[in-house]
Amino acid sequence: MAYQIDIESNSQSQQIPAVADLERWISVALQSQKLAEAEVSVYIVDEDESQELNAQYRGxxxxxxxxxxxxxxxEEVGVPLLGDLVVCAPVVEREAQEQGKTLQAHWAHMLIHGTLHLVGFDHIDDDEAEAMETLETLILTSLGYPAPYQEITEE
Incomplete structure (x- = not known):
C-alpha cells in the first residue's frame, strides 16, 4: 500500500501529536477501505483560520x-489524491478535555473521522451516521483507544 500523507502546521499549539502518529491514524483508516494507494494532505491550524475556512466553505x-x-x-485521471483535512488543534484539545478523552485518542478520532469523509462516508442521515460511527469505533478500538461515542441509555 502506497500512501502519501503530507502534513503542514500553521498552529501555535505545543500539543500536536507526532507526525508518525498522524500518518498511522490516517493510514489505518485508508487500509480499512482496502485502498492500494492514496494521497491525503493535512493542514493543522488555530481557531481564527479554522473559523474562516468553516465560514467560507460551510457557511x-x-x-x-x-x-x-x-x-x-x-477516476479516469488516475491520480490517487483523496483530498485535504484541516484540523484545528485548539478545538481538538478543548473537546478532548470537555469529553474526558486523552488528547491522543481524540486526535486519532478526528483524523480517522476526517479521512473517512474523504473516502465517501458521511453522517447526514441516521443510517449513514450509524455506519460511519461503527467503522470509527472498530478502527479506534483496534488501535487500543476507547470507543469514541457514548451510548445514552434511558433509566
Missing part, C-alpha cells in the same frame, strides 16, 4: 475540529 461562522475537502478528480 458556519465558528472554528470546528476537522474539515474534510474531498478532491474532485475523475
Amino acid at each position: 458556519r461562522d465558528y472554528p470546528t475540529n476537522v474539515l474534510s475537502f474531498p478532491a474532485d478528480i475523475a
